[in-house]
Amino acid sequence: MSSPVIASAFAKYFDLEHRFGAFNYHPLPVVLERGEGVYVWDVEGRRYLDFLAAYSAVNQGHCHxxxxxxxxxxxxxxxxxxxxxxxxxxxxxxxxxxxxxxxxxxxxxxxxxxxxxxxxxxxxxxxxxxxxxxxxxxxxxxxxxxxxxxxxxxxxxxxxxxxxxxxxxxxxxxxxxxxxxxxxxxxxxxxxxxxxxxxxxxxxxxxxxxxxxxxxxxxxxxxxxxxxxxxxxxxxxxxxxxxxxxxxxxxxxxxxxxxxxxxxxxxxxxxxxxxxxxxxxxxxxxxxxxxxxxxxxxxxxxxxxxxxxxxxxENLSANAEARGRELREALVRIDSSRISAVRGKGLMNALVIRPKGGITAWEVCLKMMELGLLAKPTHHHTIRLTPPLCITRAQVEEAAHIIRTALLSLDAV
Ligand SMILES: Cc1ncc(COP(=O)(O)O)c(C=O)c1O
CATH class of the missing domain: 3.40.640.10 (Type I PLP-dependent aspartate aminotransferase-like (Major domain))
Structure with missing residues (x-):
């Protein structure tokens, strides 16, 4: 689902890993080289909201x-x-x-x-x-x-x-x-x-x-x-x-x-x-x-x-509580039949995807990546949404907009 432009820019990095690495992960097809706060940039300079935060290891934001x-x-x-x-x-x-x-x-x-x-x-x-x-x-x-x-x-x-x-x-x-x-x-x-x-x-x-x-x-x-x-x-x-x-x-x-x-x-x-x-x-x-x-x-x-x-x-616990609530509220407002559940506490959240028409949580993540947000499925249908805790209200809105656009564009497929 990634565009040919993205695929060709990343090809040399994929190729090296393919030739010399072990295949014990299945990453999204993106190659990152820089991070700051809630954002990461790929080797071509494209910016993404990081909604995985290295499995919650980057609570304070990238390169604080x-x-x-x-x-x-x-x-x-x-x-x-x-x-x-x-x-x-x-x-x-x-x-x-x-x-x-x-x-x-x-x-x-x-x-x-x-x-x-x-x-x-x-x-x-x-x-x-x-x-x-x-x-x-x-x-x-x-x-x-x-x-x-x-x-x-x-x-x-x-x-x-x-x-x-x-x-x-x-x-x-x-x-x-x-x-x-x-x-x-x-x-x-x-x-x-x-x-x-x-x-x-x-x-x-x-x-x-x-x-x-x-x-x-x-x-x-x-x-x-x-x-x-x-x-x-x-x-x-x-x-x-x-x-x-x-x-x-x-x-x-x-x-x-x-x-x-x-x-x-x-x-x-x-x-x-x-x-x-x-x-x-x-x-x-x-x-x-x-x-x-x-x-x-x-x-x-x-x-x-x-x-x-x-x-x-930086009161990151309180920010996680407030921004998490806003994120879940924004997600439940998305009118897409692909969403089967939204749950979480603070900024540890999950969006559960109802697979249909060959579109699973993986395809939703690829679409969100194209639109500038990185997240990863866990256990087939669940997309974990765990951004850095320094995320602002505006960035939560930006993320919710991307997630909505991705889901609705897939609904149109
Ligand atoms: C709850 C929990 N415990 C332990 C670990 C293992 O941590 P590490 O990958 O740093 O060894 C993880 C990793 O995801 C985890 O989520």
């Missing part, structure tokens, strides 16, 4: 001047020491985030999947050393539809055949229960005393922006506490303003035992993730039992502090 300045300043001083030595920023960073989010301790990692993996390891350790679970019996429960990455542990927890098929054998003692089902959680915890943790996203992102009923998180909190099971909240995608609050768990005023953050923790400039928890959980780890060469490096600490402070200083 404060974050880039901090990155460059720190890069000229000290970037990596490993954890073999102390450096001057790690403690400051740990204190900053613990105090902001109300936790006792932070463990720094790099990617989201590492944060989640660390949380599961911590829970198992706590299970053996505090809860008294017999050796090698610790079990962890996950919600169906979860997504926390591509490691062997993450795919062992996955209910998506595309993620796990032909990658086995899988990690044992991982159990899956339906999402948004407190009764299922209570049932499995009652049956198995060796369960150490339940991990879930407060809103499921990759599954297609699935919002649980109000009260689910409160119920999870209460059930986990009652069974002495750690609740791990994977806020790698929902965290840091995305849903209209600093944390999505704040919507129900609940605090998980272990919190995983990533993505926007660095404003999208480098991989930075973190696990936050209590002393009781975190101090089960002794030197040598867990770590990462890059985790907690000076560059990451400097960038993460600035990136989070930008979210706070």
């Amino acid at each position: 001047p404060r974050i880039i300045r901090r990155l460059v300043d720190q890069a000229q001083k000290l970037t990596l020491t490993s954890r073999a030595f102390h450096h001057n920023l790690l403690g400051l960073y740990e204190k900053y985030l613990c105090e902001l989010l109300g936790y006792e301790r932070l463990l720094p990692m790099n990617t989201g999947v590492e944060a989640c993996e660390t949380a599961v390891k911590l829970a198992r350790h706590w299970g053996y050393r505090v809860k008294g679970v017999p050796e090698n019996k610790a079990a962890v429960v996950f919600a169906e539809g979860n997504f926390w990455g591509r490691s062997i542990a993450a795919i062992s927890a996955s209910s998506d055949p595309l993620s796990y098929t032909d990658f086995g054998p899988y990690v044992p003692e991982f159990y899956k229960i339906p999402y948004d089902d407190p009764e299922a959680l209570e049932n499995i915890l009652r049956e198995n005393p060796h369960i150490v943790a339940f991990m879930c996203e407060p809103i499921q992102g990759e599954a297609g922006v699935i919002l649980p009923e109000t009260g689910y998180l409160k119920a999870v909190r209460e059930i986990c506490s009652r069974y002495k099971v750690l609740w791990i909240a994977d806020e790698v995608q929902t965290g840091l303003g995305r849903t209209g609050k600093l944390l999505a768990c704040d919507h129900e005023d609940v605090k998980p035992d272990i919190l995983c953050l990533g993505k926007a923790l660095s404003g999208g400039v480098m991989p930075v993730s973190a696990v936050l928890s209590s002393s009781e959980v975190m101090l089960t780890l002794k030197p040598g039992e867990h770590g990462s060469t890059f985790g907690g490096n000076p560059l990451a600490c400097a960038v993460a502090m600035e990136a989070v402070q930008v979210v706070v200083d």
Whole structure:
């Protein structure tokens, strides 16, 4: 569906990837080279509204001047020491985030999947050393539809055949229960005393922006506490303003035992993730039992502090709440039979497409790309709409206009 002009300009880039890359992604046919705020530009200078924001990693907007300045300043001083030595920023960073989010301790990692993996390891350790679970019996429960990455542990927890098929054998003692089902959680915890943790996203992102009923998180909190099971909240995608609050768990005023953050923790400039928890959980780890060469490096600490402070200083959570509401209101006003649902919270939104006449969510995304907006389907029919949180009201209107034009032009096909 992309025009011949676009296709020929990008051909040399596609060709290189085709010849030398692995085919583990299916990107939109666009080649980007610059970003600023909500916009990105392709190699031919065409401008697009970025409605993916690198899967919510660029909450603060592309190349935020404060974050880039901090990155460059720190890069000229000290970037990596490993954890073999102390450096001057790690403690400051740990204190900053613990105090902001109300936790006792932070463990720094790099990617989201590492944060989640660390949380599961911590829970198992706590299970053996505090809860008294017999050796090698610790079990962890996950919600169906979860997504926390591509490691062997993450795919062992996955209910998506595309993620796990032909990658086995899988990690044992991982159990899956339906999402948004407190009764299922209570049932499995009652049956198995060796369960150490339940991990879930407060809103499921990759599954297609699935919002649980109000009260689910409160119920999870209460059930986990009652069974002495750690609740791990994977806020790698929902965290840091995305849903209209600093944390999505704040919507129900609940605090998980272990919190995983990533993505926007660095404003999208480098991989930075973190696990936050209590002393009781975190101090089960002794030197040598867990770590990462890059985790907690000076560059990451400097960038993460600035990136989070930008979210706070620029009231990005409140902006996400207001702009998200406007976006959903504009989308439901679009009179197109192709829309089967609009849902979301803050700026974590989904537009569900009713496929017909050979037109699916993919074709809608191609059409929107032609018109200057980038978004990507997830799970066949759902288009995730997650722009940077610095988006203005005018830019929301611009986006809604493009989405409307794309849908109506396809209706005319
Ligand atoms: C909720 C959630 N957790 C974890 C991850 C994994 O993060 P990363 O790709 O940085 O490893 C993702 C990535 O999309 C995610 O959405």
